[in-house]
């Protein structure tokens with residue numbers, strides 16, 4: 001938990017640091033046109049609230065959409081966790097300010113250490129990420145629990 005908060009903050013600091021891993025994760029231009037997998041609101045009290053509290057939507061590019069359906073994500077699959085503040089007003093919960101654009105991208109060769117997944121947290125204004133190899137490994141340490149789903153938590157439904 002603590003580690004994840006640090007990671008997100010490190011990502012949001014958005015210094016122009018280039019990650020140590022070659023072929024690293026690029027900003028997912030145009031991701032709002034991709035497949036929408038699901039949305040969720042994490043409220044205060046949820047164990048991940050401090051790290052990724054608010055409203056998020058998950059998007060998948062065409063390759064990742066095939067991955068959700070087949071259970072295997074090919075190289076070039078990109079999944080975006082688009083995180084917003086959740087504004088609770090007049091008995092409705094709406095999107096507030098965008099907090100971060102959190103990305104997983106499959107590149108088996110570049111990210112061998114993390115079972116082929118590259119991880120990045122982008123500052124939404126600067127579109128710059130800054131996770132180093134250690135931070136990416138920390139992301140993967142939690143995603144590893146989803147090994148039977150190729151390390152992806154969310155699931156597709158029609």
Ligand code: HEC
Pocket residue numbers: 001004007008038039040058079080081102103104119120121135138139140141142143151152153154155
């Ligand atoms: C403590 C566990 C944990 C850690 C650490 C973690 N995640 Fe996740 N991640 C999750 C969970 C749970 C979901 C599913 C959210 C949902 O179902 O809406 C998720 C979903 C995602 C998704 C959408 C694809 C999927 O797996 O459903 C991306 C992209 C993502 N995380 C990136 C990251 C990045 C980048 C980091 C490191 C900064 C990170 N995660 C660290 C638990 C974690």
